[in-house]
Amino acid sequence: MANAIELKHVTKEYDVGEERVKALNDVSLKIGEGEFVAVVGASGSGKSTLLHIMGALDKPTRGSVKINGKSADLMSSDELAELRAGTVGFVFQFFNLIPRLTALENVSVPAIFSRKSGDARKLLEDIGLVHRAWHMPSQLSGGERQRVAIARAMINDPKIILADEPTGNLDSVTGKNVMDIFKSLNEKGKTIVLITHDRAVAKAARRIVTIKDGMLK
Ligand SMILES: Nc1ncnc2c1ncn2[C@@H]1O[C@H](COP(=O)(O)OP(=O)(O)O)[C@@H](O)[C@H]1O
Numbered sequence: 740m741a742n743a744i745e746l747k748h749v750t751k752e753y754d755v756g757e758e759r760v761k762a763l764n765d766v767s768l769k770i771g772e773g774e775f776v777a778v779v780g781a782s783g784s785g786k787s788t789l790l791h792i793m794g795a796l797d798k799p800t801r802g803s804v805k806i807n808g809k810s811a812d813l814m815s816s817d818e819l820a821e822l823r824a825g826t827v828g829f830v831f832q833f834f835n836l837i838p839r840l841t842a843l844e845n846v847s848v849p850a851i852f853s854r855k856s857g858d859a860r861k862l863l864e865d866i867g868l869v870h871r872a873w874h875m876p877s878q879l880s881g882g883e884r885q886r887v888a889i890a891r892a893m894i895n896d897p898k899i900i901l902a903d904e905p906t907g908n909l910d911s912v913t914g915k916n917v918m919d920i921f922k923s924l925n926e927k928g929k930t931i932v933l934i935t936h937d938r939a940v941a942k943a944a945r946r947i948v949t950i951k952d953g954m955l956k
């Protein structure tokens with residue numbers, strides 16, 4: 740099985756004034772194509788930092804990162820942006836929809852930057868929200884907003900979906916619906932990495948990795 744993501748000895752340090760915070764400490768992790776992995780850990784354990792590095796949103800201080808078989812280590816920020824746009828879809832806890840755009844327009848946004856022509860309407864259909872296409876985010880429930888965000892993550896047909904606490908702002912029933920969407924995307928072949936502090940949510944994944952103080956357990 741080829742690897743979707745491969746981290747080798749990744750350390751990430753942040754300088755905060757005089758202090759140095761070690762958010763990740765020598766993390767090595769392989770995620771195979773088609774896997775559904777949950778990374779579980781307490782607040783501050785380094786989960787978001789790990790996700791940002793797995794998606795080439797941020798660079799490690801030390802160590803190497805391969806995404807979809809390509810080494811991200813020496814890429815320029817333009818090259819990283821291109822790798823992300825073509826390979827990775829992101830889903831966040833607070834949805835990060837653009838308030839002045841409709842649901843349909845929000846789903847289309849990443850396609851503008853990648854100059855691809857994803858079918859936003861079809862993606863809304865797939866998640867049962869085509870009847871909300873012309874609604875603004877403020878006119879949608881939390882669960883609906885997160886489904887729109889998942890459709891947006893899919894617009895460039897990425898191989899990998901990285902989700903950071905995607906159910907953190909949802910009630911448990913709505914959260915379960917969102918997890919079911921991830922499960923079905925995984926069944927269609929998408930590699931999914933889901934980050935959560937909630938062990939119950941992590942159970943949807945087929946493999947669970949635990950992180951503590953920036954180290955995998
Ligand atoms: N941009 C940043 N600058 C400084 N410190 C940061 C930054 N991002 C995260 N940290 C620190 O790194 C550690 C891990 O943070 P994070 O990856 O956000 O953890 P989690 O997502 O598990 O809550 C924390 O101690 C946090 O305060």
Ligand SMILES: [Mg+2]
Nearest residue numbers: 786787788903
């Ligand atoms: Mg976080």
